[in-house]
Structures are given as structure tokens and as C-alpha cells.
Amino acid sequence: MTSRSTLLMAPALAWLTGLMVVPCALVLALAFFRRGIYGGVEYTFTLENFAQVFDPLYAGIFLNSARIAGTATLIAVVIGYAAAYAIAAAPRHRQPIYLFFAVLPFWSNYLIRTYAWIVLLNREGLVTQFLRWFGYTGEPPSMLYTEGAVIAGLVYNYLPFVILACYAPLSRLNPELAEASRDLGGSAFTTFRRIVLPLTLPGIAAGAVFVFVLSIGNFVTPALLGGGRFQMIGNLVYDQFLTANDWPFGAALSMVLIAIMMLLLTLQAFAAERASGRATVREEAV
Amino acid sequence: MTRTLLAIDRVTKNFGRIAAVDDVSLAIRENEFFALLGPSGCGKTTLLRMLAGFETPSAGKILLDGKDISAVPPNRRPVNLMFQSYALFPHMTVRANISYGLEMERLPAEKIRARVDEIMATTQLSQLADRKPEQLSGGQKQRVALARALVKRPRLLLLDEPLGALDKKLRGAMQMELKRLQHEVGITFIVVTHDQEEALVMADRMAVLKDGHLLQCDTPHEIYERPADRFVADFIGVMNFCEGSAEQYGVRAANDALIAGTLPDDLSPGSAAIAAVRPERVALSPTADIANRVSGTVEALAYHGLDLQLHIRTALTEKPFLVRVTADAANRRPVKAGDTVEIGWAAEDTRIFRN
Numbered sequence A: 001m002t003s004r005s006t007l008l009m010a011p012a013l014a015w016l017t018g019l020m021v022v023p024c025a026l027v028l029a030l031a032f033f034r035r036g037i038y039g040g041v042e043y044t045f046t047l048e049n050f051a052q053v054f055d056p057l058y059a060g061i062f063l064n065s066a067r068i069a070g071t072a073t074l075i076a077v078v079i080g081y082a083a084a085y086a087i088a089a090a091p092r093h094r095q096p097i098y099l100f101f102a103v104l105p106f107w108s109n110y111l112i113r114t115y116a117w118i119v120l121l122n123r124e125g126l127v128t129q130f131l132r133w134f135g136y137t138g139e140p141p142s143m144l145y146t147e148g149a150v151i152a153g154l155v156y157n158y159l160p161f162v163i164l165a166c167y168a169p170l171s172r173l174n175p176e177l178a179e180a181s182r183d184l185g186g187s188a189f190t191t192f193r194r195i196v197l198p199l200t201l202p203g204i205a206a207g208a209v210f211v212f213v214l215s216i217g218n219f220v221t222p223a224l225l226g227g228g229r230f231q232m233i234g235n236l237v238y239d240q241f242l243t244a245n246d247w248p249f250g251a252a253l254s255m256v257l258i259a260i261m262m263l264l265l266t267l268q269a270f271a272a273e274r275a276s277g278r279a280t281v282r283e284e285a286v
Numbered sequence B: 001m002t003r004t005l006l007a008i009d010r011v012t013k014n015f016g017r018i019a020a021v022d023d024v025s026l027a028i029r030e031n032e033f034f035a036l037l038g039p040s041g042c043g044k045t046t047l048l049r050m051l052a053g054f055e056t057p058s059a060g061k062i063l064l065d066g067k068d069i070s071a072v073p074p075n076r077r078p079v080n081l082m083f084q085s086y087a088l089f090p091h092m093t094v095r096a097n098i099s100y101g102l103e104m105e106r107l108p109a110e111k112i113r114a115r116v117d118e119i120m121a122t123t124q125l126s127q128l129a130d131r132k133p134e135q136l137s138g139g140q141k142q143r144v145a146l147a148r149a150l151v152k153r154p155r156l157l158l159l160d161e162p163l164g165a166l167d168k169k170l171r172g173a174m175q176m177e178l179k180r181l182q183h184e185v186g187i188t189f190i191v192v193t194h195d196q197e198e199a200l201v202m203a204d205r206m207a208v209l210k211d212g213h214l215l216q217c218d219t220p221h222e223i224y225e226r227p228a229d230r231f232v233a234d235f236i237g238v239m240n241f242c243e244g245s246a247e248q249y250g251v252r253a254a255n256d257a258l259i260a261g262t263l264p265d266d267l268s269p270g271s272a273a274i275a276a277v278r279p280e281r282v283a284l285s286p287t288a289d290i291a292n293r294v295s296g297t298v299e300a301l302a303y304h305g306l307d308l309q310l311h312i313r314t315a316l317t318e319k320p321f322l323v324r325v326t327a328d329a330a331n332r333r334p335v336k337a338g339d340t341v342e343i344g345w346a347a348e349d350t351r352i353f354r355n
Helices: A003-030 A048-053 A056-089 A092-107 A110-121 A126-133 A147-172 A175-183 A188-216 A220-225 A233-242 A247-278 B044-052 B094-104 B109-122 B138-150 B168-185 B196-202 B220-225 B230-235 B327-332
Strands: A033-035 A041-045 B004-015 B018-029 B033-037 B059-064 B079-082 B156-160 B188-193 B205-210 B213-218 B240-247 B250-253 B258-260 B272-277 B292-303 B307-314 B321-326 B340-345 B351-354
Touching: A003 A247, A033 A247, A048 A056, A048 A247, A056 A092, A056 A147, A056 A188, A056 A233, A092 A147, A110 A126, A110 A147, A110 A220, A147 A188, A147 A220, A175 A188, A175 B079, A188 A247, A220 A233, A233 A247, B004 B044, B004 B188, B018 B044, B018 B059, B018 B188, B018 B205, B018 B213, B033 B044, B033 B196, B044 B079, B044 B156, B044 B188, B079 B138, B094 B109, B094 B138, B109 B138, B109 B168, B138 B156, B138 B168, B168 B188, B168 B196, B188 B196, B196 B220, B205 B220, B205 B230, B213 B220, B213 B230, B230 B240, B230 B272, B230 B351, B240 B258, B250 B272, B307 B327, B307 B340, B321 B327
Parallel strands: B033 B188, B033 B205, B079 B156, B156 B188
Antiparallel strands: A033 A041, B004 B018, B004 B059, B205 B213, B240 B250, B240 B272, B250 B258, B272 B351, B292 B307, B292 B340, B307 B321
């Protein structure tokens, strides 16, 4: 590295070191200490915190989080891919407008967007009113503070990521590839299954990993829409630090969570790397 | 005469208010190598896409073996298209690309294997079976695209600018290769090209299109020798043009010289006309019996190996007159830039068009 490029990278490196590497190292270190009797930290080395993470009670919360995040991911991928497909199939000049609308929710605050779901789903909320408008007279459906509400919130918040991630390979896909498949005798469905889907899989993988990683560590959505009844790993970490005052255990939970995320992101990066070796999605039409 | 395989019957295709193909009728014969030729935007690709099934005609019919296929979707037509971009599936090997079409027909695996092996041998791809498209050269990709379409044994193979992506030297070799293959597999080929030389070399018959209209359909020889109008004359090969007005026995040029020739039926004396002559029909120092003669100054010479191209400034035309003489002729009568020469051509070599 030349001295010039070192100089140019310095601010970014300082930022990352000060605000990412050091805090992470601190949390990592914290995970190996003992909890003080009246809260606080006792500086003696222990692996107990990690052992506790794999206690069936907490492991169950991990699994529960993974299940909720997985469901949200699946739904987001199905809806997001369909939306991206529709946008990519629209006339070229209109695609930026549709994409703009797809990412528009990002321009408002995550908390506000999640609160909006409370307005929608609560017992006398918009959904109930909508049903009443159509003549529904029974008990208002209990939608808020359910697992479904948490999943809906996660899907809603992370859908734009999937749309963007899937749109990129779909818009770059040479339309002649699908035509060639049709020409060779493939039905519309076969063409999708054997040509379009495999060639846009990297986008799906990227979007899915994004949604899953962001969902499994999420604590705002389960807190607001799950009403605290459906604890996810993020809520548990939050509780350890701010309620139970067990910082070392909270740190150990965080580390395991970060490890899971890192593993998924790395796998996805490897897969993308391998796919980019073969996916010359659009061949040059000279 | 062999029977008609494909009949294009008064086909029109409108995109909005523009007619990309306007009332075109063509009959393509069994086992013919047919070329659709025209500048970009002439409608040749739209016509091809209608034959493949990607577009439906706004009016008219497309008959294959006498049956109207205008509304049949592309995957149900015994017609295959070789795309200009080749459109090879990038995630599949050469073998998988070629097998794809037969898998769609649900043939048994061993049968697919046998037919794919056979076509890969014919197209010299056997060594490349396990390569991915990105590991192939342009010429190899082109052969895979061809093999992928041919293995389906279509009644009709459509080729969209099949040699467009290849460099010039390879193109020449592939022109002969395509002709050989077509003969070997006995499939009717329709090639779309903007390259008139390519069409002349490969096609048994060809159609010249412009702005969605069919201008002329005939053998390359007839089209070269007897172009239907000024556009075709200009588009196919090289022509010297001289504007003037029609007279009974030729065209009166701007400098008052009469270019002798025969008027076409649609032209009467007095109307605006243009006389044309191919550079290779013009001789240096013409013999006394040659009707059209003019003197000029040699401006430039270009040596092409077999022949010599001269640019000669004459009083007849504003642009220099192009003359092509064989190397032998040039040796007999050496010329250099600045020389004053006399050139001439016979009255039967003059072509006259409405202007």
C-alpha cells in the first residue's frame, strides 16, 4: 500500500476500529468474565456464560428466533422476488419509478413504520374497521401481539432489501435466454425453473441472508408487535444488559448471535463468489 | 421446382402506428438457403421473430407445410431460431445446452445422448462438451448455438445475423461452413443479415427489405445483375450512379452526354432517371465498339490483390467514378495517379432506374 492510499483509508479505518472493532472486542472480553453478585462484572475468567447459552431454555429461544426469522425470510423472498420480477418486466423507463416506490418506506423511521403496524393490527385498528365496513360484526380478531404480527413486521421492514437484491440479476438477465428456452420447446414454467431461477439465485440468496440476519437479531419488532410474549434472541440480549444486569451473559449471547450472522454472511459471500464465476448473465451482443 | 415449405402471406406487423413489416409475401422452398437482407430497421428481424413465434402478425398469415402457424406459441413450432447473441445458457455446459431442447421433447436419456453426440461431432464440438459458454471463443459459441438449434431437427431453422459477432476472417470460413452444414442436414435455413456480401455468398435466394417493404426477391445473381430499383442497386454490391433525364435510348447526363442503355418499362422519356454501372463492367481504354465512353483523371488507386480499384474524376458524375480492373489488365496498361485515361462500358451493362 502506498502512503497516499493509507492516508485516504485512515479516516475509515479509524472509524471502523473505534466504533466496531474495539466495542466488539470489549463485548467479546466481557463474555468471558463472571457476573458480579449485585450486578456489575467480576473480572475472573469463566466459560460459564457460553455454557448457559446452550442451556435448553436459551437454546430454545435461539431456535424460536431462527424459526421466526426463517418464516419471515421465506415470505419476504416469495413476495420480493415476484415484485422484482414485475418491476424488471416493466418498460425500462418506468422501472426506476417502481423501484423508488419499493424503497420509499426506508425514508421513514423504522420505529414509526413498526408503530404503524400497531395502528393497523390493534383490536379496533384499521384492519378491524375494514372488516366491519364489509359487514363483519363478530369479535375483533386478535392480531396484534401474535407471532404473525412479528413476522408481518419483519417482512414489511425488510422486503425492500429482497426486491433490490432480486431486481439486480433479473434486470441484467438477457431476455433472449428465456426466449431461447421457449424456442427450444420449454413451457413458461420450465423456462422459469431451469433458466430464470438458477440465473437469479445469487440475488435471492443475498436478499434472503439479509432478511434472516436482520430478523434473527431484531428486538424492536418482537418487542412492539410481539408484546414481549414472543421473545427473540434480541430481546433476551436487551434484557440481560438493561433489566437483569447480567452483562457477561448478554455479551456471550451477542457473540453467539454475531457468530451465526457472520457464518451466514460468509457462506453467502462464498456462494456469490462462486456464482459470479459462472453467471455471465448477460452475454454481450456485439 | 421444389415445393413451398413456408408461405408468408401478406403479413403486416404494426408497433403502435409504425408498420415494421408492411404487407410482405414470400414463399420459401423446401431445403432452400434463404436470406432476408436489408439495412437495420428494415423489418427483417421482426419478420424473423414472427416466424419463430415471438411476435404475432397484425395482419396476414404464416403457413408452414400449408398450416397456419401464426398463433402457435414458439415452444410448439417445428421452427428453431439461432439468436444473434447466441443466448447460450451460461449456467450450463455445452452438452447441457445442446441437450436442453431434446429434454423438452421428453426423449429417453440414451436417445438424447446419441443425438447430442452426433450433432457435436458434425459441428466439431465433441472436445468442448464439458465447457461452460464463458470458456468458449466467439466461433465456438456460434457453433454451440447452431448445434443447439439443429439437434431439434426443425423443419425450418432461422438464423439472426449468425456471423455478426465474428471477426472478418472467421466469418468467411463460417459462411462456407454454414452452407456445408445446411446441405448435410437438409434443413431449410432462413438467414437474416444486413451484410449483402454474406447474403450473396450463402443464399440460394434472397429477399431485400426496406422500411418494412419487400423490394425484390430472387437469386443473388439476378438481384446483382438486375436490381429492381435504385435502392437495391445501391445496397447490393458497388454501383456508379449518374443522374439525368430519361431519353428513348438512355439517360441524358448533366454534362449533356448520353449514357446509352435500355429504359425499364415503368420509365418514359422525359422523366427523372438515374443510370448505373458496376465498377467491374467498366473498362480502361475501351475498344471502338463500346457505346459509353468518357475520359477522366486517375485520382487514387487501391490494390486488392486480385484486382485494382481506380477512382477516376470525370465530367459525368460529381463523385469519382469507380473502376475495377483485374491485376492482369492493370499490368497490360499500367496507370498511376494523375494519368488521364479513357473509360467505357457497353450499353447492355447500363442499368436505368426511376429517380
